[in-house]
Amino acid sequence: MIEINGLRKAYDGHGRQVEALADITFGVEAGEFVCVVGPSGCGKTTLLRCLAGLLPPTDGTVTVDGKRVQGPPDGLAIVFQEYGRSLFPWLRVGANVELPLKAKGVAKSQRRDLVRSSLEAVGLADAHTAYPWQLSGGMQQRVAIARALAFQPGVLLMDEPFAAVDAQTRAELEDLVRDVWKKFGITMLFVTHDIDESVYLGQRVVILSSSPTTVIDDVAVDLPAERDQLTTRSDPRFVELRGHVYSQIQRAKRSPLEK
Numbered sequence: 001m002i003e004i005n006g007l008r009k010a011y012d013g014h015g016r017q018v019e020a021l022a023d024i025t026f027g028v029e030a031g032e033f034v035c036v037v038g039p040s041g042c043g044k045t046t047l048l049r050c051l052a053g054l055l056p057p058t059d060g061t062v063t064v065d066g067k068r069v070q071g072p073p074d075g076l077a078i079v080f081q082e083y084g085r086s087l088f089p090w091l092r093v094g095a096n097v098e099l100p101l102k103a104k105g106v107a108k109s110q111r112r113d114l115v116r117s118s119l120e121a122v123g124l125a126d127a128h129t130a131y132p133w134q135l136s137g138g139m140q141q142r143v144a145i146a147r148a149l150a151f152q153p154g155v156l157l158m159d160e161p162f163a164a165v166d167a168q169t170r171a172e173l174e175d176l177v178r179d180v181w182k183k184f185g186i187t188m189l190f191v192t193h194d195i196d197e198s199v200y201l202g203q204r205v206v207i208l209s210s211s212p213t214t215v216i217d218d219v220a221v222d223l224p225a226e227r228d229q230l231t232t233r234s235d236p237r238f239v240e241l242r243g244h245v246y247s248q249i250q251r252a253k254r255s256p257l258e259k
């Protein structure tokens with residue numbers, strides 16, 4: 001479904017090159033839930049931007065559904081961390097969710113159905129006529145997720161979507177994302193700096209090194225498919241996997257001479 005092959009991305013800035021990604025290779029199967037973790041500044045956002053066709057790679061290729069990414073691929077949606085900036089404050093919730101559908105040329109009656117069903121899927125059926133600024137941060141992020149779902153994406157990219165919400169809301173949103181993933185069979189690539197979150201959510205965790213960034217590990221999360229904030233997080237296997245990812249990231253942060 002997603003194939004990333006030898007991806008390198010260097011930025012040119014004020015006469016000096018910043019190599020954000022050195023050499024990234026991994027794939028995501030259709031319908032899989034893969035989390036990407038790595039130290040701060042290792043290029044997680046850059047990776048998602050290359051996948052979404054928002055940035056051209058310096059080297060290497062990205063393909064989605066067999067097609068090489070050279071611009072935003074069809075059927076791919078993205079949810080960013082900063083929900084406050086991704087929703088239009090002058091549009092009501094329903095209109096925010098509907099906007100990309102209008103741009104896509106979806107007929108009015110179908111737009112109405114999609115807006116209703118995606119707001120229902122995120123538990124916000126009643127918020128249709130509210131303005132985003134009347135909602136809590138967690139609810140605003142639900143609207144952003146509904147907007148992505150209404151688009152009926154085959155692939156959903158999420159860039160640290162819960163970094164700005166409180167711990168309790170975060171747990172609710174994590175469960176919501178697992179629910180919509182299961183319900184809609186979407187291929188998920190979820191970027192986070194939170195190790196526990198990556199193990200709780202993913203079927204696999206891809207671990208990135210610090211710069212020059214490569215994939216240092218690709219961990220299969222062999223926890224039961226039914227996850228629960230209490231039982232999963234206290235499962236000895238969860239604790240073991242979290243410890244493994246943590247130690248890999250610590251190793252990734254050390255300079256090559258210390259490893």
Ligand SMILES: Nc1ncnc2c1ncn2[C@@H]1O[C@H](COP(=O)(O)OP(=O)(O)OP(=O)(O)O)[C@@H](O)[C@H]1O
Nearest residue numbers: 011013018020039040041042043044045046047193
């Ligand atoms: N537009 C840009 N021009 C120049 N350098 C950039 C640009 N965007 C990102 N970088 C650099 O590329 C590297 C990777 O940045 P990126 O934001 O992708 O990392 P990240 O892992 O998402 O960071 P964080 O964990 O802080 O969210 C950083 O060194 C950053 O300074």
